Amino acid sequence: MFTKVLIPYDFSDDAEYIIRCLKNIPRIREVILVHVTRSLYLVSSPERENPEADYARLRLEKVRDLIEMPRSKVRIIVEEITGGEISDAVIRVAEREQVSLILMGRRGRGVIETILLGSTAWDILRFCPSSLLLIHPPENVSEFSPGVRCPDIFTRALVCTDFSEPDIETLLTDILPLVSSVDLFHVVSKGDTDEEINRSVMEAEERLKSIVISCPEKSIPVRTHVRIGDAADEIIRFSEKEDISLIVVKSTGTRGFVHKIIGGTTEAIARNAKKPLFILRRSE
Structure with a gap:
């Protein structure tokens, strides 16, 4: 079930905490970090560069380098959209990549907030070809410090x-x-x-x-x-x-x-x- 995991990444503290929890999920062979950004143009084109997408890609590369999972492949995807919901883009990526699990937090900006507070949560469960694991980051801000480990999930x-x-x-x-x-x-x-x-x-x-x-x-x-x-x-x-x-x-x-x-x-x-x-x- 955990062979290929997709993480919608919005650069929030919650998303960073989710990365820490990867070590507690066994059997992962591939991790896909996905960030969805809105295009500056109504119609996307390879000739047009989106500085926001480039910046997001650079930031994701830094996150990828921090993931200590030598037996697992880590890829990054920056998905540009010209309209529609961010969660719809996540579903498209999940279907395209045939992921087995979506891993995300309860709070946060962008896709995380949209999925939990909007009707697209039901769309993800109905149409996405994967299960969903929600890990609730700690309420105390001090627990987000790098030295605090994610608790064991499968006990x-x-x-x-x-x-x-x-x-x-x-x-x-x-x-x-x-x-x-x-x-x-x-x-x-x-x-x-x-x-x-x-x-x-x-x-x-x-x-x-x-x-x-x-x-x-x-x-x-x-x-x-x-x-x-x-x-x-x-x-x-x-x-x-x-x-x-x-x-x-x-x-x-x-x-x-x-x-x-x-x-x-x-x-x-x-x-x-x-x-x-x-x-x-x-x-x-």
């Missing part, structure tokens, strides 16, 4: 499921071998009576147990949890209480659990959770 994963198709366990093939333990999590958010809610809880517990039994990585400890309430609130509360290192969800769900980012559960998690969020692309 204790909180895998959230709403039991919709495709099954969450079918999307975890590349993640399970990397984590030390897994917490399977389901939130019962509907029910008109106590009896109906209790029945939903019992059914969820049985379904989670069946997932554990079918888990291919038998050596990894797997715990199951069922909560009642708002899905995003319960996921965030559990992740903070139990010191989860990574929250894992699907990009879509037929019953609305992670149906979309804007206005949905995943958007709430992306804005408010302090843990990295892995959004798995739905299998075709």
